[in-house]
Amino acid sequence: MKKFLFILFFFPVFLFSKYQVITYFPLESYLVRKIAHEEVKIREISNRYISEYQELPYSEISKLSNAKAYFHFSLDVENKYAKILKEKNPEIILVDLSSNIFKIDDNPYIWTDPLLLREVAKNIYETLVIINKDKKDFYKKNYEIFLNEIDDTFLRIKQKFRSSETNVIYVFDDYWEYFTRRFRIKTIRREKKYISIQDVPELIKFTQKKDVKKILFLDNYDYNLALSLGTNLNIQIVQEDIFNSNWQINLLELTDKLSK
Numbered sequence: 447m448k449k450f451l452f453i454l455f456f457f458p459v460f461l462f463s464k465y466q467v468i469t470y471f472p473l474e475s476y477l478v479r480k481i482a483h484e485e486v487k488i489r490e491i492s493n494r495y496i497s498e499y500q501e502l503p504y505s506e507i508s509k510l511s512n513a514k515a516y517f518h519f520s521l522d523v524e525n526k527y528a529k530i531l532k533e534k535n536p537e538i539i540l541v542d543l544s545s546n547i548f549k550i551d552d553n554p555y556i557w558t559d560p561l562l563l564r565e566v567a568k569n570i571y572e573t574l575v576i577i578n579k580d581k582k583d584f585y586k587k588n589y590e591i592f593l594n595e596i597d598d599t600f601l602r603i604k605q606k607f608r609s610s611e612t613n614v615i616y617v618f619d620d621y622w623e624y625f626t627r628r629f630r631i632k633t634i635r636r637e638k639k640y641i642s643i644q645d646v647p648e649l650i651k652f653t654q655k656k657d658v659k660k661i662l663f664l665d666n667y668d669y670n671l672a673l674s675l676g677t678n679l680n681i682q683i684v685q686e687d688i689f690n691s692n693w694q695i696n697l698l699e700l701t702d703k704l705s706k
Contacts, residue, residue, distance in 0.1 A: 465577050468516040468531070470524045471495040472691035473557070474543065478517050480592045481570050481585055485578070489513065491527055495689035499526045507534055514577045515539040517570065521554050541573045550623055558688055559624035560600035560697065567592050599694050603629060603701045610705035616661040616675070618668055621688045625697070631704070634658065638671060646678050653679045660684050660704060 464487045469475045473495070475488045482488075489510060491502070502510075511534035518524035520542045528540050543566045544556050556562045571589040575582045607629050614632045626633050634656065641649060660682045663672040669685065676683040684703045690696050 466513040467577070468510055468513045470518050470521070470527065471689065473689055473693060474517050474519065476691045476693060477543070477557075477563075477566060478570055478574075480595075481567065481588045482574055483584075483588060485581055485584065486514075486574070497521075497523055499523050502527075507531070511535040511538060513538060515541050515573055517541045517543055517573070519543050519554055519557070539573060539576065541569060543569050545569050550627070551620075553620055553623050555621050555688060556624055557693060558622055558697065559628045560596055560603065561628065562624060563596045563693070564593060567596065595694065599697060603697060606701050606705045607631075612659040612704050614656050614658045615684075615704065616658055616681070618661075618663050618671070621664060622662060622686075622700075625700070633662075636661070636675065638668065640671065640674055641678060650679055653681065662686060662704070664688070 464485065466487045466489060467478065467482075468489050468491065469478060470491045471494060472490060475490055478486070478488060491510065492500075507530060511531050513531075513535075516528055516531055516538060518528060518541070531538055532540060544554060545565075546569070547556055547562055547565050549556065557566065567589060571585055574585045612631065614634065615626070616636045617633045618636055618638050620635075622633070625631075658679075658681060661672050661676055661679075662684045663669070663686075665685070665687055672683040672685070675681075684700075686696070686700045686703065688696065
């Protein structure tokens with residue numbers, strides 16, 4: 447009788463236990479969850495994107511290394527954690543979400559191109575099936591739904607840019623290279639420094655000649671720099687963080703800001 451009760455007590459635990467996977471930051475969790483939904487437990491190394499490697503307590507490394515897979519975009523900081531996790535657990539599956547994708551000058555920020563997300567989704571789907579074949583049909587259904595969402599996002603963005611007058615923009619970084627190339631927007635890289643008063647007239651001529659409409663920057667660290675440039679050149683400043691978790695909303699909002 448006691449043995450029967452023991453089995454009965456632990457049966458639901460085994461029945462509803464979930465596989466654990468790891469991501470570095472919430473954007474990756476969002477993408478994995480699009481296909482896995484709640485069938486896996488996702489643990490994040492960081493609750494926001496941080497470019498610098500930070501030491502984790504040994505206890506945290508031990509917990510993370512028990513996961514089945516580590517999904518990442520092969521960013522420099524992520525590769526450092528991948529090495530540590532693999533040393534701790536040789537069986538963990540390291541999943542480079544950018545696998546089979548040609549990178550522009552080793553630029554890792556591929557998720558700003560909607561069409562490249564199709565390959566990212568495929569990498570996620572195939573790994574989830576390896577982890578749990580019993581859920582293959584479930585994952586496949588979600589994978590196909592996500593592909594449709596990706597295609598819809600691409601078409602919505604493409605449609606908005608058809609009537610846009612923004613063809614050239616200034617940027618400080620290469621975060622949006624895949625996005626701008628996909629939608630045929632030319633970027634002109636600006637150094638992260640304030641322009642002198644003497645340089646303003648010549649730069650105004652250049653800006654008007656190239657028909658530069660806006661300057662795109664990432665975060666508050668560059669806000670004052672972007673504001674100064676925008677004010678002197680009479681062009682709009684646009685702030686957009688590619689590391690925010692909701693990929694589709696990010697790109698649609700960026701499109702709205704650039705296309706108006």
